[in-house]
Amino acid sequence: MPEPPEVSKFVSVIIPVFNDAERLKTCLLALERQTYPKNLYEVIVVDNASNESIEDVVSEFAQVKPTYEACPGSYAARNKGISLAKGEILAFTDSDCIPASDWIENGVKSLLNIPNCGLIAGKIDFFFKNPEKLTPVELYENIEMRFNQELNVQETHFGVTANLFTFKHVIDNVGIFDEKLKSGGDREWGERVFKAGYQQIYADDTCVKHPARNSFSQLYKRTARFEGGKYDLMMRANTSFLKLGISIVYALIPPFKAAYEAWQNSELNGNKQKLQFILVIFFVRYIIITERMRLYLGGYSRRE
Secondary structure (H helix, E strand, O other): OOOOHHHOOOEEEEEEEOOOHHHHHHHHHHHHOOOOOHHHEEEEEEEOOOOOOOHHHHOOOOOEEEEEOOOOOHHHHHHHHHHHOOOOEEEEEOOOOEEOOOHHHHHHHHHHHOOOEEEEEEEEEEEOOOOOOOOHHHHHHHHOOOOOHHHHHHHHOOOOOOEEEEEHHHHHHHOOOOOOOOOOHHHHHHHHHHHOOOEEEEEEEEEEEEEOOOOHHHHHHHHHHHHHHHHHHHHHOOOOHHHHHHHHHHHHOOOHHHHHHHHHOOOOOHHHHHHHHHHHHHHHHHHHHHHHHHHHOOOOOOOO
């Protein structure tokens, strides 16, 4: 009997890693336990010039193929993985993510069941160090900064690379990731896929878990990186200095509306959680203001 089409495609899973060997091992353990046939997928781990060795970790897994990319940035690392991939289907996740056991199986099924499909954006759930006692930053991540892949696909035509499936022929057609971008490269690539006429689908059953940031320093790095990515894209679009200035002025408006909505949010338990959440809102706005002024007034994008 011929093999069902959903399990007949070879898949290359591509994972960039930068100084994250401990969480990488957890990710690779999850990928080793996939329901997809072992002979039909490979895992390419791209060391993006880490200061720590990942050799001991990757050597424990027979299906993992380690490689190295000296050019800094996760998109450069992903492009290196793409260049080595044998798969007709490419799957992307991050070293700090934990894919569900049926992640590859469901991602492939969704990709093959949609005519002219360009990408599948899977579900991303947060998990926490101590679910019974969330830090203020975890509260914010859980409510305000959820990875809403469905909205990404519907409204801005992309999926984040923590959980993304595509065909190799799609990348051959629209091109690889723009490795000059420090952030927002997944969105820029997804927009190219959309403009090329491919369908883009959100798949709720194709799930990975992602750790919520739990400290103000982690939140600072992430927010600054996002602002750097926005700046890069605006510069590429030759955005006028006037529009850049308006963007700074807009950021200077205190987030009172967001604070009021937080106070009314039923997901926050008690005044203490509400005040903590509002504190984080103002902290994020402070980062946005300082980064926009630094970047737009002659600064440079930073790498996390």
